[in-house]
Amino acid sequence: MYTAREHLLAVTRKLHALGLNKGTSGNASVRDGDGFLVTPTGMEVEAMTPHDMVAMTMDGEPRNHGERKPSSEWRFHRDILQARPEINAVIHAHSMFATTMACMHKEIPAFHYMIAVTGGDSIRCAPYALFGSQSLSDNALKALQDRRACLLANHGMITLGETLDEALDIAVEAENLCEQYWRALQIGKPHVL
Numbered sequence: 001m002y003t004a005r006e007h008l009l010a011v012t013r014k015l016h017a018l019g020l021n022k023g024t025s026g027n028a029s030v031r032d033g034d035g036f037l038v039t040p041t042g043m044e045v046e047a048m049t050p051h052d053m054v055a056m057t058m059d060g061e062p063r064n065h066g067e068r069k070p071s072s073e074w075r076f077h078r079d080i081l082q083a084r085p086e087i088n089a090v091i092h093a094h095s096m097f098a099t100t101m102a103c104m105h106k107e108i109p110a111f112h113y114m115i116a117v118t119g120g121d122s123i124r125c126a127p128y129a130l131f132g133s134q135s136l137s138d139n140a141l142k143a144l145q146d147r148r149a150c151l152l153a154n155h156g157m158i159t160l161g162e163t164l165d166e167a168l169d170i171a172v173e174a175e176n177l178c179e180q181y182w183r184a185l186q187i188g189k190p191h192v193l
């Protein structure tokens with residue numbers, strides 16, 4: 001049986017093993033009591049231990065001093081967990097195809113029925129805002145309305161789940177959809193359902 005810290009670390013490792021995140025990019029969080037746990041900033045995944053996961057209050061303060069500093073993108077994790085009571089886990093990745101489409105400010109339409117796993121008939125792209133900023137968080141929340149995935153312009157993607165495993169599954173599928181859409185665009189105009 002995993003503790004929440006162990007589970008968050010395991011999913012963070014899996015994001016790297018699957019190639020969705022590289023180096024120190026990307027981060028993840030999970031609701032924990034009346035606060036949340038988020039991955040630490042600027043740390044290689046290989047070096048992380050469960051103890052390095054940072055416990056935060058919903059006010060955005062670390063619960064325990066002396067711990068690692070939270071991901072610089074903790075704000076949208078907090079805001080999403082606060083605004084979406086049905087969601088318990090948030091994953092953020094700079095995966096190749098999602099980020100490529102995000103750099104083109106492209107919304108992913110319903111060109112494939114699997115788009116439904118992301119909660120609707122499109123994956124929206126939130127307008128660009130500086131990483132870690134309140135504007136980025138506000139833009140992301142809007143793009144995630146009635147959805148479990150969105151792109152962040154010139155940045156990457158966010159996926160949501162009732163559990164970390166669900167958020168991970170949606171991240172894998174969203175990246176697949178972005179790759180398939182990208183490939184389809186190479187040879188013409190994909191048919192939209």
Ligand SMILES: [Zn+2]
Nearest residue numbers: 026073131156
């Ligand atoms: Zn990022």
